[in-house]
Amino acid sequence: MSDQKDLVYLCCANDGKLWLPDHSLPLITKAELEEMTLSSYVIGEFDGKEVHYIADSEGFSVDAFDGLRSQLSLPPDLFNLAGRAIQLDHMRNTQRFCSLCGGKNSVDEQHTSMVCQQCHTVHYPRVSPCVIVAVRRDREILLAHHPRHRNGMYTVIAGFVEAGETLEQCVAREVFEETGIVVTNIRYFDSQPWAFPSNLMIGFVADYAAGEISPDYEELTDAQWFDLDNLPLVAPEGTIARRLIEEARTLCD
Secondary structure, three states, X not given: OOOHHHEEEEEEEEOOEEEOHHHOOOEEEHHHHHHOOOOEEEEEEEOOEEEEEEOOOOOOOHHHEEEHHHHOOOOHHHHXXXXXXXHHHHHHHHOOEOOOOOOEEXXXXXXXXXXXXXXXXXXXXXXXXXXXEEEEEOOEEEEEEOOOOOOOOEEOEEEEOOOOOOHHHHHHHHHHHHHOOEEEEEEEEEEXXXXXXXXXXXXXXXXXXXOOOOXXXXXXXXXXXXXXXXXXXXXXXXXXXXXXXXXXXXXXX
8 A cells, every 4th residue: 555645646737627537636656657757746735745737648548638627526725736737737838939039938847937948038827816706785695697607507796807906996897897786895705716727716795885787798698686595506616606605695694
């Protein structure tokens, strides 16, 4: 039997997906990793075990790759490290050339970045900040349905932060633009790295101030107030959206 200290998590990423034989993140021995004769490097540690990222997916069964959402049941810290592997893979694919001189970039494993081989400029992974907010009105929560959610799932409002904008300003703007609702008492809740492909979700709770729902049908298919004791299908466990919905319920108790 292998020593637990000899085990490592393997994150092989390709095109926004992970290699998940048996539908789970592989936990293998260091000897097995060495036998694969693939270049890997450590991107973190979970439960005393190293987490390795492998960039070269050649030789891995295509049928065994699946999206990160399938791993939402993982412990949050391990889920985030798996997401980090996907974000690093995204960096390698989208930042192959220097934006200053056009030279070819190569991976700097020590600093988790890309370095231009001509002008030596360092390019770090691009992370896009997004706000996500649970808006409360008494015992109701504002939820929206997006066209991409074909299973009928409703979720809280979210959107990208614009240049020169505070997070709180972004919360107020996104809620108003997408639903016509004005909010107040905006306060920070928590955050979650979200590798789809390289976002950082920054969660808030806010209170209803004014307005009637008027959905932006270019972004949404529907938006409604829902009683917190009678919710539709909502975001799955493991997401910050679900935790925000649960937090809204807790605040009403």
